Ligand SMILES: NC(=O)c1ccc[n+]([C@@H]2O[C@H](COP(=O)([O-])OP(=O)(O)OC[C@H]3O[C@@H](n4cnc5c(N)ncnc54)[C@H](O)[C@@H]3O)[C@@H](O)[C@H]2O)c1
């Protein structure tokens with residue numbers, strides 16, 4: 001440092017409270033949770049509240065619109081309801097920047113300020129888009145998530161990330177901004193078609209595999225009840241999954257992912273690439289199921305994971321009806337390279353730093369590697385492909 005250099009270096013901390021609630025009938029007049037949560041999050045008098053809702057969810061739950069209006073009418077002395085915008089749900093929402101622009105325009109027109117609230121009511125894709133708009137307009141509007149899918153109630157909705165897809169890359173633009181609160185209404189899940197309901201179970205299996213063998217055993221034991229849509233059991237599983245995700249964020253010392261370690265992304269490096277390769281025809285849950293299967297087989301071929309454990313895992317994933325293979329896993333570039341393997345470098349680039357991939361040593365025990373053997377990955381893909389072929393002969 002030369003004589004003309006002077007520094008001012010100060011540390012400061014910002015405390016966050018991560019509130020994740022489970023309830024039923026959030027818009028019932030006698031359910032005070034949402035109103036009291038809004039009041040707990042601001043000292044502003046009669047804050048403005050605007051809702052953005054998933055159109056598919058609203059179509060499947062025609063009563064919610066009037067219930068929501070009734071709720072805000074009932075609480076009009078505590079908050080000003082500024083209306084509700086419906087947007088189409090699903091991944092395509094994150095692919096179109098015009099939806100983001102539409103949200104910014106509404107925020108401006110409705111004069112929503114940093115003490116106003118945007119409530120996002122929908123699946124993970126809508127939550128990601130609305131969360132990003134809320135965290136960037138005016139450098140941050142208050143934001144409450146009401147997830148309506150099992151995947152977003154037990155996983156994504158309880159996190160601190162948001163974002164949209166850009167330049168053909170998933171979640172290329174986004175921020176780490178904890179929502180002011182997350183309210184999981186189990187009633188919302190009742191309209192989910194089977195393939196979307198099971199998506200939440202795969203993220204529960206993922207977190208069980210990396211952190212909690214007892215939870216894995218519980219999911220195994222309750223698989224039939226989960227498939228029969230026993231919502232008491234579904235709530236227990238999603239609650240445990242959400243709890244693991246929240247505790248990981250709050251207690252593991254890296255809530256905004258500044259290091260390269262990413263255990264919660266077990267099975268996700270290939271899943272993200274598969275989703276893009278399929279043009280999002282594969283749901284996040286379907287892609288994650290295949291990604292987990294691939295990394296489990298790789299863990300086994302590398303000698304880390306015993307065969308009996310591998311079989312248990314794959315059996316459970318299959319029991320829920322997930323495929324373990326998709327032909328896009330075997331798609332080649334013009335030069336004959338497996339396109340899916342490009343997902344490794346894209347994953348590294350997105351996460352930053354050194355390539356860090358979680359693998360399994362046992363059910364409930366993950367560890368990380370900084371290198372993946374391409375030949376062994378190809379062999380793992382071939383194993384999945386040959387099993388798939390056997391199933392269909
Ligand atoms: N931010 C994070 O940390 C994080 C974590 C995991 C996943 N995600 C993201 O979440 C997205 C996937 O979310 P998802 O699995 O919730 O699916 P989704 O948001 O794509 O929704 C799936 C479909 O279900 C519809 N839908 C939603 N709720 C419904 C209901 N109750 N009844 C009937 N239909 C309903 C939607 O309109 C959509 O058509 C992906 O973009 C993924 O990247 C984000």
Ligand SMILES: [Zn+2]
Pocket residue numbers: 155203268284288
């Ligand atoms: Zn995921």
